[in-house]
Amino acid sequence: MARAPLGRQQLLDAARAELLDGNGHVDLHSLKRRSGLSTGALYHHFGSKAGLLVAVYEQFHAGLVAAIADDTLPTGVAWGERERVRTHHFVDYHFADPLAELLLTRIVREPELAELESGALDRLATAAAHNIRRGQRDGDISPTIDADLAGACIIGALRYGIDDQLRRNPRPTTDDAAARLWDVIAGALTIR
Structure with missing residues (x-):
């Protein structure tokens, strides 16, 4: 058989x-x-069981990266409008996955995943800094802003901000959560 x-x-x-x-x-x-x-x-x-958890996290993170990729965003619009849409995609992805809250609050505390998440956040912060520099070159963001610091702060704010929004009871709508997170990003970069 x-x-x-x-x-x-x-x-x-x-x-x-x-x-x-x-x-x-x-x-x-x-x-x-x-x-x-x-x-x-x-x-x-x-x-191992830990290897399985790593694969679950990697699959989740790969989906997030795909959801917020440049090719999912509108073209021919100002930096702020494009990034507002990216923020909405970020929230959509997390709100649509029932495992997101557990991954961000409990599961990433496993030693194998904590290190993996740290690396994932570093890569997102590097991409954010690159994106901020693009906004500075286009004249949409002040050139006096430290792009590396701003990228790290924004990714940190998004990571812990989405955790906060996922745990709220009642949970805000996707539009409300995205608007709240965007307000933090826009304020940090002085974009209106």
Whole structure:
């Protein structure tokens, strides 16, 4: 009898569901039951339970990067308008993923993920600084603003700001949360 192919995505989907049901924790017995796969499949694809969590986070972060990429934004508009749209995409992505709040509050405290998130935030801050420099070259942002510092501060504000917006009860609408976050960014860069 031929064995069914071992499914990496099947395990990722099961892990996401387990994290939601377990309030940020994955029980291996439940994971096996939910995925229909053995512990061996987990170790084959991810090396460990921690490796599975890393893959869940990487998948989430890759989706975020795609959601806020330059090719998703309007062209031919001022820097501020384009970045307002990017901020809205950022909020949309987080609000649409039921795992976002757990990933940002509980799951990233796992040592393997804390380091991974730190690297992800560094890359986002570098991209933000580059983007701010583009706004400075275009004359939309004051050249006196330190782009590297502003990029790091803005990414930090977005990271912890979205965490705050996700945990509010009642949760604000996507439009309200995006407007609140944009106000912080625009204020930091003195954009109106």
